[in-house]
Amino acid sequence: MSGKSNRAAALGKIGMGLIALVVLLALIGPLAVPYDAKERSGGPLEAPSAAHWLGTNDIGQDILAELVSGARVSLTVGIVGAVCVMLIGAAIGIVAGYFGGWIDALMMRLVDVMMTLPFLPLMIVIGVFLKPSIATQIMIISLVMWAKVARELRSQIMSLRSRGSVQAARSMGATNGYIMRRHVLPGVFPLLIPQFVQGVNAAIMMESSLSFLGLGDPLAKSWGSMLFYANARSAFLTEAWLWWVLPPGICIIIVVLGCTFVGYWLEEKANPRLSAYAAAPARKKRADRTLYARLSERGMDNRAEAPVLTVERLQVTFPKDGGIVRAVKDFNLIVRPGEIVGIVGESGSGKTTIGAAIMQLLKPPARVEGSIRLKGLDLAELSAEQLRRLRGNRIALIPQAAMNALNPVLNIRMQMLEAIKLHRPMKPAEANRRIDELLAEVGLSAHWGAAFPHELSGGMKQRVIIAMALLNEPEFIVADEPTTGLDVKVQVEIVRLLERLQRQYGIAMIFISHDLPLVMRIADRMIILNGGEAVEQGATAELRKYPNHPYTRKLLEAVPQIGPAREPATTV
């Protein structure tokens, strides 16, 4: 967990402690009969005598009782006020953001008007007009605060509405009610909680201000009304302020600080990207050090480094119709640290078979010959248990069809938790933090962890698969057609994401695809495969400029437009 998240959690605990203190005060409130300052003579307030504090003088009540009673009023107005604000603001924000068009235009103009109205005169006019009471205070608080909530939620809903999964659900004939329930509301719900806490905070402040202005219920003792009476009876001018101004002031500060800390913590929890982004530079630095800084320190490029993966004379055959299919013929491959090697070839050329052979996933009757070494470790010699420990841990696969790779009956977080548990014992809290961090890395907010695969668009599922592949920080990744079935825009997003993460973590990777332009975007080196045979290989830029083999030339000619090739990793 990042330092920032630690800080947020610590502040959250302090905040909850402060709020618990005030709630305790509010709970014992009924036991304390408030001292009725109104009944006292209209003269200046005094500092209480010792007898007063001991409850032995004729007033018979003390400031403490008033403070305790005030906690009830302030909390009630704060919570009820915030509930009203959230209900009005959320209803208007969600409807405007979801339906858009003229409904949105109309509602947002109303929001604009509300936000430009001068707050203080409005409060005084309404308060005087409706007569001071708790109900009036709640009404003023709701009226003044809903517009901000509506505006923030509207923008969230607009971004959720445009997500691929919502579009897909709509294209499958899902009703507005279904989309709202399954896609939109689950997306905004985590944001409502921190907003509510902040709302309570603001409402308590506003209640104090209203009461201080004399717009509070004259019969209900609140901290604000204590300040009102303190002001009205000159306590601010005498030493009595210490007793009549400081205690309610401190109570207000305690509850406001408590809500602010809890709100901050909840916001971090609802949006782990806030902390993930803060943590990102440290992570990058570490990856840079392991890969690029290390290389420049030695004055060597990565071609001089020991390969992460070495494949020598790989042959794969399948029995078919009494004969055999030679799916891979005499294939050689070297992948060095931090390198992406693209394997390109048309359908049936043997790409997936090579990936499966590297992952040791081919079973008889498939026949595999040759050697596959991960940092010198001969994978063919490992036992089934050793291989199990290796897969998903030191080497990971990003499979072709993300839709089939995810378990439809488990939510994303459960699947990611299982992937971690398979390889390393981790406390649930730590594992969950790792999951949130990885989801944020692939551009998904933490609440998607609770989603089931069918709730995710193809691109989102592929992001989840990428996050799962990275969970245990593998040294090597086989990305087998990781963009199949995705539209062109999402394909580019996924490739950029893979490239960023690969650079960030310094992982070696093979990127398998039939899509030559896509491979050229990401790969440092490429291998052109035809009929199970590597017909040509070389640095991407070289191969593009000077293709030797007729098949490579044919493939290049078939590409209408090619984007700039990725610079080799060695030039960094």
Ligand SMILES: Nc1ncnc2c1ncn2[C@@H]1O[C@H](COP(=O)(O)OP(=O)(O)OP(=O)(O)O)[C@@H](O)[C@H]1O
């Ligand atoms: N389990 C199997 N049994 C028999 N033949 C197989 C098997 N798996 C693959 N092959 C054959 O091996 C050859 C290479 O298949 P492979 O799936 O590796 O190609 P590919 O380049 O990945 O194709 P695509 O891009 O369509 O996935 C094909 O001729 C295929 O028919």
